[in-house]
Amino acid sequence: xxxxxxxxxxxxxxxxxxxxxxxxxxxxxxxxxxxxxxxxxxxxxxxxxxxxxxxxxxxxxxxxxxxxxxxxxxxxxxxxxxxxxxxxxxxxxxxxxxxxxxxxxxxxxxxxxxxxxxxxxxxxxxxxxxxxxxxxxxxxxxxxxxxxxxxxxxxxxxxxxxxxxxxxxxxxxxxxxxxxxxxxxxxxxxxxxxxxxxxxxxxxxxxxxxxxxxxxxxxxxxxxxxxxxxxxxxxxxxxxxxxxxxxxxxxxxxxxxxxxxxxxxxxxxxxxxxxxxxxxxxxxxxxxxxxxxxxxxxxxxxxxxxxxxxxxxxxxxxxxxxxxxxxxxxxxxxxxxxxxxxxxxxxxxxxxxxxxxxxxxxxxxxxxxxxxxxxxxxxxxxxxxxxxxxx
Amino acid sequence: xxxxxxxxxxxxxxxxxxxxxxxxxxxxxxxxxxxxxxxxxxxxxxxxxxxxxxxxxxxxxxxxxxxxxxxxxxxxxxxx
Ligand SMILES: Cc1cc2nc3c(=O)[nH]c(=O)nc-3n(C[C@H](O)[C@H](O)[C@H](O)COP(=O)(O)OP(=O)(O)OC[C@H]3O[C@@H](n4cnc5c(N)ncnc54)[C@H](O)[C@@H]3O)c2cc1C
Ligand code: SF4
Ligand code: SF4
Numbered sequence: 001x002x003x004x005x006x007x008x009x010x011x012x013x014x015x016x017x018x019x020x021x022x023x024x025x026x027x028x029x030x031x032x033x034x035x036x037x038x039x040x041x042x043x044x045x046x047x048x049x050x051x052x053x054x055x056x057x058x059x060x061x062x063x064x065x066x067x068x069x070x071x072x073x074x075x076x077x078x079x080x081x082x083x084x085x086x087x088x089x090x091x092x093x094x095x096x097x098x099x100x101x102x103x104x105x106x107x108x109x110x111x112x113x114x115x116x117x118x119x120x121x122x123x124x125x126x127x128x129x130x131x132x133x134x135x136x137x138x139x140x141x142x143x144x145x146x147x148x149x150x151x152x153x154x155x156x157x158x159x160x161x162x163x164x165x166x167x168x169x170x171x172x173x174x175x176x177x178x179x180x181x182x183x184x185x186x187x188x189x190x191x192x193x194x195x196x197x198x199x200x201x202x203x204x205x206x207x208x209x210x211x212x213x214x215x216x217x218x219x220x221x222x223x224x225x226x227x228x229x230x231x232x233x234x235x236x237x238x239x240x241x242x243x244x245x246x247x248x249x250x251x252x253x254x255x256x257x258x259x260x261x262x263x264x265x266x267x268x269x270x271x272x273x274x275x276x277x278x279x280x281x282x283x284x285x286x287x288x289x290x291x292x293x294x295x296x297x298x299x300x301x302x303x304x305x306x307x308x309x310x311x312x313x314x315x316x317x318x319x320x321x322x323x324x325x326x327x328x329x330x331x332x333x334x335x336x337x338x339x340x341x342x343x344x345x346x347x348x349x350x351x352x353x354x355x356x357x358x359x360x361x362x363x364x365x366x367x368x369x370x371x372x373x374x375x376x377x378x379x380x381x382x383x384x385x386x387x388x389x390x391x
Numbered sequence: 392x393x394x395x396x397x398x399x400x401x402x403x404x405x406x407x408x409x410x411x412x413x414x415x416x417x418x419x420x421x422x423x424x425x426x427x428x429x430x431x432x433x434x435x436x437x438x439x440x441x442x443x444x445x446x447x448x449x450x451x452x453x454x455x456x457x458x459x460x461x462x463x464x465x466x467x468x469x470x471x
Contacts, residue, residue, distance in 0.1 A: 036435065036436050037436050038436065043419075045420065118436070120435055120436070153421065154420075154421045154422070154424075154425055155421030155424040155425060155434045156425070157424070157430070157433060160430065166425065167425065167426065167427070167428050168425045168426050169426075170426060170451060170454060170455060173422055173425065173426050173455055175420075175422055175455055175456065175457035176420075176457060177457050177458070223422075223426070223454070223455050230456075230457060230458060230459045231457040231458075232457060232458045232459075252418055252420075253418035253420040253457040253458050254420050254457070255420045255421050255422035255425065255455075255457070257425065
């Protein structure tokens with residue numbers, strides 16, 4: 001049963017919320033996670049690729065949740081010329097996210113975290129301390145705590161209750177559609193990125209293998225561009241034309257916030273992390289690694305704050321500063337890179353691919369590709385390897 | 392008797408369009424929730440709630456929806 005009070009309430013049981021729980025709880029710090037859906041890990045609205053380095057650094061590697069390891073990238077230009085790149089230093093895994101999140105949940109439970117599914121947070125009042133209103137089993141309950149961590153994903157409304165505006169502009173929102181297809185014949189170790197103003201204006205298509213036979217195939221486009229068809233229709237057309245033999249076992253719409261991180265990540269008694277904090281990589285749309293990283297850093301700081309009895313904004317700013325210095329800074333760069341990429345035309349991609357077509361994969365680097373593509377903006381090119389290392 | 396101000400308000404209300412949500416198309420991706428400047432939507436596990444009174448008809452939600460589940464229509468069309 002949900003108790004009347006906890007030290008920390010975490011809204012949302014995705015990778016960000018669960019990792020914050022793991023890093024904040026023990027016998028001295030009581031933590032509850034409220035998740036609105038009935039099961040941790042579903043629905044999966046994600047292409048499920050993330051880097052090995054990020055998993056090791058911010059969480060752990062759970063063998064059971066790995067579908068396939070990848071160590072190559074392939075970039076395909078609109079005219080289908082492709083450039084292969086050896087990505088050993090940025091290698092990672094295509095996960096089964098449901099299994100992965102459930103293993104995060106198990107770990108949290110071992111630390112004494114109480115996880116409640118079908119627990120929808122309706123709103124939070126914050127007078128002297130937060131009072132969380134939660135709809136659980138059809139009943140509206142009120143739960144007291146010292147600190148709230150909002151990890152409620154792209155659909156977050158918790159931050160608004162603390163006066164942080166999370167509204168996204170159309171140009172910073174990417175409507176996506178994805179299918180999981182079987183009966184494919186694809187390299188199991190390669191993440192494919194396809195550029196095409198026809199199918200994914202202002203965004204890209206992805207083919208991420210779950211095995212040699214199965215893949216997450218999807219597309220995301222920039223929300224500010226006028227589109228001839230919805231992402232769903234565009235993907236249907238693409239799949240019909242390119243994988244007529246494939247069969248769909250899952251399909252989902254999704255939204256990516258390709259925004260800058262929020263300026264404010266903390267208030268008195270409040271922190272916001274993961275997609276709710278708009279922490280996605282603006283260029284790739286990847287957000288698992290930042291969800292885990294922000295969960296870890298915020299969780300540790302929250303724990304310290306509870307033990308010191310100081311959950312003031314001044315104390316919690318230590319998390320914000322740490323974040324901005326270590327990760328936020330790079331992610332702002334990715335955002336500017338995204339804006340520059342926006343101006344790249346189909347023919348620029350074709351020319352780029354033609355230049356690199358016969359270069360051996362081990363000689364191709366992300367930096368070389370971007371340098372060639374964005375000649376006019378050399379200031380953006382520094383250290384772009386990080387773009388995919390943090391996928 | 393209604394004042395002219397009240398009549399104006401009523402006319403405005405009648406003119407105002409409403410959001411029509413097609414539950415069968417909606418995939419609960421959350422994008423409408425985060426682009427709406429007036430906080431009209433809330434996403435539950437299996438449905439959205441829509442606070443029509445707050446809507447300012449900016450159409451951002453219907454533009455962003457990946458599966459065309461939202462449209463802005465006149466009141467009569469929605470109520471039919
Ligand atoms: C189509 C698509 C493909 C993607 N592909 C990749 C990829 O390949 N690699 C990658 O790194 N990233 C990818 N991403 C991004 C990645 O999925 C997210 O960045 C990541 O899930 C963020 O984790 P999170 O914990 O912050 O949020 P989420 O995983 O969204 O979790 C938030 C949780 O909060 C719950 N919640 C929301 N509101 C409430 C409430 N009021 N009360 C209780 N619970 C609530 C939700 O039900 C949800 O479970 C993709 C995204 C999309 C849409
Ligand atoms: S944007 Fe469309 S699919 Fe996504 S939640 Fe809103 S209505 Fe549903
Ligand atoms: S039209 Fe604008 S104000 Fe109305 S619900 Fe849609 S996004 Fe919100």
